[in-house]
Amino acid sequence: MKDERREMNFILHPSSFCLWEILMSVLAETIANIQPLDDDAMNAARARQDQLTKPTGALGRLEALSIQIAGITRNARPRFKHPAIITMAGDHGVARQGVSAYPAEVTPQMVLNFLRGGAAINVLARHIGARVVVVDIGVASDLPAHPDLVSRKIAHGTRDFSIGPAMTRDDARRALEAGIEIVTREISRGADIIGTGDMGIGNTTPSSAIVAAITRRAVKDVTGRGTGVDDAGLARKIATIERALALNKPNPNDALDVLSDVGGFEIGGLAGVMIGAAARRVPVVIDGFISGAAALIAYGLAPAVQPYLIAAHRSVEIGHRATLDYLRLDPLLDLDLRLGEGTGAALGISICIAACKILDEMATFGEAGVAEKSE
C-alpha cells in the first residue's frame, strides 16, 4: 500500500532532474506553481487603507484581510463577482464502527438535498450570491445523474481504516488531483473566490485521525462528538482512531501517507482544491473541522499554500483549535457552528468581499475633504 511513498517524496524534494520530469504529475506541477504573496500589491493596498476616511487600523481584521487578498490576487484593489463553494461528498468505511449519530445513507440523501437547494449551504450561498459546486468524490452508493452534480467518484467510499489503510496511495493522489481539476475548471469559468465544504457521514473520524497524526496531539484531545454521538459513541470513536493510527502508522511528515492511511476522498479532494486555488492565486476560504483536516494535508504537501488560506470560523469540534494553531490561521467567525457543507465558508466569503469593497470603494481623506489626524 505504501509503495509510492518514495516516489512522492522525490517529487517534493527533487534531486534528479530527469526522473523529476518523468514523474511530473498534475499534483507536483500545481504545487510547483504556488508563488509567495505579491508584496507590491500588498504595499499598495496597505498605503490605500491608510488614506481611507477612517482612523488607521480602525477596521481591524477587515483591513488586514483586504491586504492579504491583494497579495493573493496580485491586485491592489481586488473585487469579487463570482464566489463558488465547492462541496465534496464521500463515504467512510470506518462509519460502520458506529462512530456517527447518523446512518450512512444520509450522505447521498444530503447530496440530493444540495442539488434541490434545500440544505443550509444552499441558503447561505444564495445569501452571499455564491454558486455551490456539488461533487461526488466517493459516495458509497450510486447517485442519479444530475446536471449540477460533478461526478468524480474515486471509489464507493473508503475502506474501514480501523482494519487497514483507507485508500491506496494512488487513490489519495487521484482525490487530490480531482480537487485541483475541479477548482481549476471553476476558476477558468470565472470563479474568483473559493469556499470549501464537505458532506460525509462519519467524516469527523478521519479528520480527527489526520489532526492527531499531523499535529501529534493525543486522539482524545482532538476528537469531538461530530454530528452528536453520545458518551459511548465518543469513546468508541476515540478507540477506533487510536487503533487505526497504531495499525496504519501514518507518517506525519508525509501528508499523502496520512491521507491514504486515515483520510477520506472528500478530504483529499478539498486539499486539492486548496492547492489548485493557490496555484491560480485565488483566495480559499476554508470551512470548519473537515476542511481544516484537508488544509493540514494541503499544507503538508505544499507549505506555500498557507497564505492563500483564510479560516472562516472556529468550529465547536475540539480538534479544530489544534488544527488552526498548527496552520497559524486565525478564524474570522466564532459562532458555534459544526455543520460543515461550507456553511461557515459562505459567511466568511461575505466578510472577505466586504473587506475588499472597503478597500476599493471608500473615499480617501483627500477625495472627501476630511481632515487627518492632528498629530
Place this chain on the structure above:
Amino acid sequence: MKDERREMNFILHPSSFCLWEILMSVLAETIANIQPLDDDAMNAARARQDQLTKPTGALGRLEALSIQIAGITRNARPRFKHPAIITMAGDHGVARQGVSAYPAEVTPQMVLNFLRGGAAINVLARHIGARVVVVDIGVASDLPAHPDLVSRKIAHGTRDFSIGPAMTRDDARRALEAGIEIVTREISRGADIIGTGDMGIGNTTPSSAIVAAITRRAVKDVTGRGTGVDDAGLARKIATIERALALNKPNPNDALDVLSDVGGFEIGGLAGVMIGAAARRVPVVIDGFISGAAALIAYGLAPAVQPYLIAAHRSVEIGHRATLDYLRLDPLLDLDLRLGEGTGAALGISICIAACKILDEMATFGEAGVAEKSE
C-alpha cells in the same frame, strides 16, 4: 439642571394615575409599549429548527439568533427586506480638552462623506443592501440642507462636561425622543431590522464616562484610545472623565441623569432608537462602544429593551467588554473593529438575515427525505 429628575423617576415608577396621564411623554409611552418576546413564535421557530436537515444545534448561534428574532418579531419565520442603519452625529464640548486624535471639524466633514456615499458605513450598507439614515442630532456647525440628511439638532454640540453637565435634562429627553421618532418613522416606511451607528469626534469620552458611571467600574478600566490618542492623550482623557464624574455626580440608577451629566446627543438619540424599535418589535443590531453606551442608557430607562438588542461585535475599546457584560449580550463578531458609524452593525445585520433565511428556507427532514439521527 437636575430639576426634572423627580418627575422622570415618577414616570418610570408611577404611583399616581392622574399625574401619570398629565406627564405621559413620548418616552414614557414608548417604554410602556415594550413587551416581552413572544414565546409562541420562539417555540415554533425552535421546533422548526429541530426539523431542518442538519444535526440539532449544528448551526449554533445562528439557530439561537433566529429563535430570538422570531420572539422579537412575533413571527415564527421572520424575513427581512429593508434593513436600515441609523447613524447619528453629534459634537462634544469635552473634545476641547484634547481627548481625541482628530480635530472636531471632522464630525461635519464625515457627515458630508456619509451623504456622498464614501464612508465605510456606506460601503458596508451597500454590501448588505441596507439604507443609511444620516442624522444631525447635535453637530456643532451648521450643515447644508441635503435631501438625505435628517436634521434633528438638539444643540450645537454638548457643553464641556468637565466643567458642568453636558446637557440639560430636557435636552437629554429631547435626544431620546428624536431617536424614537426617527426609528418609528423608518419602521413606518418599511424598515424591518435596525442597526445603530454614530459619528462624533471625542465621543468615546462620554461613552467611557457613561460606562464607568453605570457599571461602576474604574474610569481607567473602561477608557481606551478611541481614534488613536497617544499615552499623554489617554492620561488626559482618563483624568478628564474622572473630574467630570466627581463634579457632575451622575446617579447610576437614573439613566437620564447619566445621559445629561456626561452623555452626548447621538448617544441619547441612539438609546431612543433602541427603545423605539423594541416598542415596535423590530430587532436592533447595536454597533460598538458608543452604541453600547447608548444601550446602557436605554437599558437603564427600560430594562425590557434588553432582549430586543443584538450585539454585532466586540470593539477593541476596552470599555466595551464591561458594557456587554453588564447588558448580558454576547457579540456575534470579534474582528478588532473600532470605527463606529454602524460598520459592525452592518456586518451583524447580515448574519441576522442569514440566520432567519436558514430558519425559513431550509428543507425539513420530511421534505427532503433525509434520515434522522439513529438514536
